[in-house]
Amino acid sequence: MIKIAVMGHGVVGSGVVEVFYKNRESIQQKAGHEMDIAHILDLREFPETPYADKFTKNFDDILNDETVKIVVETMGGVHPAYDYVKACLQNGKSVVTSNKELVATMGAELIHIAKDKNVNFLFEASVGGGIPILRPITQCLAANEITEIDGILNGTTNYILTQMIQNAVSFEDALKTAQQLGYAERDPSADVDGHDACRKICILSALAFGKHVYPKQVYTEGISKITLADVAYLESIHHVIKLIGKTKKLEGGKHVFATVYPAVISSHCQLASVDDVYNAVMVRGDAIGDVVFYGRGAGKLPTASAVVADVIDCAKHLETRKLLCWADGDDDYVADYKTDTVGMYVRMNGNTDAIKADVNGAFSGVKFLSRADAPADEIAFVTPAMPEKAFDEKMQAVGGEIQSKIRVLDL
């Protein structure tokens, strides 16, 4: 009998308990062991649940219970989750977490502790909710040299952008609806400003390329400045705006680009048809080409299902350390995003004839766009791809006021 503890009985944690007991028979069969949840740690009271007798407010009840071999951490945030997880690993317990902030900031250290103690530290649910991504990258694509990962990693922002693109709802109104539907928090900044997607691209980059990228190293830009005017201009050339997390290995493999920003992509790209709260991750490998994983990136049961799958994996490999590993990061590892090659969509106000002449003088191969009911002083265009630094320099020669500037990715 393998005993499990669950730390944090919020949305995901309660889902873990629910999924475990609902599918317990087949879970035990797949794990090859009898299993039960022994403790649930939460400071709140849950007298109504059928598992009320399993609740504790004291972490030591879990840490000191030697029959507990697998601990699930679904508390969120870095503290005290980090201290609890570290203590569990050091005590020889495997840990499964859905906490992307914890993994993105402390992953390398926790993996090393797990390795030293010959236990597992698994976190499939930290990226893409229930979509299998991390294990396929580390196992199924193991024969590939992965060169790039691009993903729609945040369901809230994708819902908002979908509303803007398909129904011409403004950013503000779409955000309000997302809050009403429970897709966005009352303080939506972690989603809307790109921080959530940033943590996930850190984890994906570390797994794919073997070295930690810290959130503060990732250039991160949110979607709050996107307007319906931009959506309309881009629709005219069959392109859409998506919040894309990107990590790409540079020539030689010593550096990576790692960014999160709203990007213009062709509607032919497989990521363009990922709508509403869905997530998708595109992995590019030298042998496999492009592979896309698609599904619900958040939500109680999808995320819980990924956590429980990791629990099963821990139970199957109680003494076998999984060879999932990455090195600490360093200050030089992430290259300046301004040296990455991107096209640029620009919307400006001013004397459009003068701007057009400036733009054509500064760039070659620019495409000017049109939309219905555009003001007479508005102009929009897309430049060919070039290092962003070169774009910035060329734009010095262009008069007028920039309203929008969105990078164009050729995925």
Add this chain to the structure above:
Amino acid sequence: MIKIAVMGHGVVGSGVVEVFYKNRESIQQKAGHEMDIAHILDLREFPETPYADKFTKNFDDILNDETVKIVVETMGGVHPAYDYVKACLQNGKSVVTSNKELVATMGAELIHIAKDKNVNFLFEASVGGGIPILRPITQCLAANEITEIDGILNGTTNYILTQMIQNAVSFEDALKTAQQLGYAERDPSADVDGHDACRKICILSALAFGKHVYPKQVYTEGISKITLADVAYLESIHHVIKLIGKTKKLEGGKHVFATVYPAVISSHCQLASVDDVYNAVMVRGDAIGDVVFYGRGAGKLPTASAVVADVIDCAKHLETRKLLCWADGDDDYVADYKTDTVGMYVRMNGNTDAIKADVNGAFSGVKFLSRADAPADEIAFVTPAMPEKAFDEKMQAVGGEIQSKIRVLDL
């Protein structure tokens, strides 16, 4: 040092050798072992390859080499692949195969032998080429009760249908182009008639639901009767035709539906935007909802990459049997596809007024379709979903000549 043998140096086998030596360093690192290819079995001569000294025409050189722990089977077909694989497993060697025909017909037996001998029998490359599907289903989605799998499982037919839908190329012309591009064989029947997709849905069904489905139990219909007229009618209601392999657990779990046929799906369905030679598999689980895996379903390097990933997995678990298992099938397991609930698209010739009256008399809620330049004696319509048997009965009362009948799936 773990020694590997490769049986069959065709497209996939030569790709396996290429990928292995190209990425050998990182493959060994991931496997945690030094590894090398000791033998390559093929009756043909390959004097030009750098590995000419590894070739043998004698299977016993592999079978009797005790240093060979992992054997890759990329010969294709059931014989002699089955006999060789069986002998290797019985001799305590793990086997990795890309051979869908072998797994679909003999999988249950070979898995049991592997289990008895405490070795691995892995076949990720047999479905979806390089796309990770089988391992995610067995591991990452292990906490789910999978209820249904629908997939575009054959790249050749998907290329042909894409040409018909996007470029109004006829079936015959699209097939010719596919043959010129090397996507279709000179004898295209295994692809075009659905047999290849049938083998893959057998494997997916067995993995998802734990019981073998044999190819002869699967109702299989190809795409050769699809016309541009059908494509045009369905485009008018934003639907497309895709060759869909489907397996679905029936209430109680004792039976499944397992079918392969061209199906009408909404263009909003994630499978509808899977074009050209790409494959995609949609897995429906009780906790996760819908998850889609997308990528190149065939080709030398993608398929080889999946094979090599399985080899790495074997090397990591030389003595640990993976808990991948299914039971033998039986005659009653697959339910009559005529009892499955589907809508039906029908195109007919005759007196259209009389047919319309008959159809409206027999069915309620039918939608009549139109297309440009339709002959005066042609009529097309879509019925609501009902058991196919009921559709057949109702159609008895409808006069006129049926030209096309394509099932409509609400995925």
